[in-house]
Amino acid sequence: MISAGMRTSFFCNTCICKPGLFRNSQGKCVDDCYSEPCGDPNALRAGCAQEKRCLPSCLQLVWNQTLPRWCKDEPCIPFAWVCKGGYVYDPHSNKCIPHLECKLAFSV
Numbered sequence: 101m102i103s104a105g106m107r108t109s110f111f112c113n114t115c116i117c118k119p120g121l122f123r124n125s126q127g128k129c130v131d132d133c134y135s136e137p138c139g140d141p142n143a144l145r146a147g148c149a150q151e152k153r154c155l156p157s158c159l160q161l162v163w164n165q166t167l168p169r170w171c172k173d174e175p176c177i178p179f180a181w182v183c184k185g186g187y188v189y190d191p192h193s194n195k196c197i198p199h200l201e202c203k204l205a206f207s208v
Contacts, residue, residue: 133145149176162202
């Protein structure tokens with residue numbers, strides 16, 4: 101038990117990768133993450149990409165909307181994933197879906 105007024109600090113026993121290195125899915129520091137799995141077979145690693153909310157989605161494809169202006173100023177995320185050609189990001193499933201699925205889902 102911890103009585104009132106006592107404080108406890110917890111520290112994680114992990115190492116930090118040197119600048120220019122990234123921690124991969126096995127916990128090792130590597131100089132690139134291109135071979136890291138994306139968790140989506142329709143996505144691939146990019147050397148530099150914007151965060152997911154700035155990826156082209158069905159809104160841009162079906163309703164001809166443009167990405168928000170602030171997306172142009174978003175910083176680059178090293179080795180982030182992007183959708184393969186012919187696919188767009190679906191924020192509901194957090195996956196890349198074929199363009200055709202957008203058209204079917206939003207057809208009126």
